[in-house]
Amino acid sequence: MTEAISAQGWPQPYRLPDAEPYWAALSGNELTFQRCADCAQAVWPAHSYCPHCGSPSLGWERSQGRGEVWSHSTIMRGPTPVWASITPYTVGFIKMDEGYYLFSQIDAEPDAVRIGESVTMRIVERGAQKMPVFVLSDR
Numbered sequence: 001m002t003e004a005i006s007a008q009g010w011p012q013p014y015r016l017p018d019a020e021p022y023w024a025a026l027s028g029n030e031l032t033f034q035r036c037a038d039c040a041q042a043v044w045p046a047h048s049y050c051p052h053c054g055s056p057s058l059g060w061e062r063s064q065g066r067g068e069v070w071s072h073s074t075i076m077r078g079p080t081p082v083w084a085s086i087t088p089y090t091v092g093f094i095k096m097d098e099g100y101y102l103f104s105q106i107d108a109e110p111d112a113v114r115i116g117e118s119v120t121m122r123i124v125e126r127g128a129q130k131m132p133v134f135v136l137s138d139r
């Protein structure tokens with residue numbers, strides 16, 4: 001696998017064919033996920049067949065971009081110069097309101113991030129690619 005680096009230094013994601021609708025939607029500032037037409041389970045990451053029931057009937061839906069922190073870890077030493085330039089930063093799994101889990105950056109002071117905290121998506125540009133990041137929701 002060749003890792004592409006943007007002009008700004010951000011590593012660009014490896015785009016699997018099943019996830020192309022996800023990347024296309026992000027370019028239009030929308031977060032999407034798959035849902036199975038047979039068992040109604042939310043599916044992410046993208047699959048060709050439902051990982052819950054094996055059905056090939058997966059459709060794309062727009063996510064509302066809200067969820068809660070399911071896990072988190074703060075990175076103190078970035079893996080590349082551009083990531084190192086924003087340390088410390090926090091990443092983790094978000095349990096989305098639609099029922100799927102999304103791994104993402106959580107853009108908040110590390111000490112403010114708690115399991116179960118409500119978060120809301122923002123879209124940021126990382127080189128040529130738009131990416132979702134999450135911020136703590138207004139209370």
Ligand SMILES: [Zn+2]
Nearest residue numbers: 036039050053
């Ligand atoms: Zn299914």
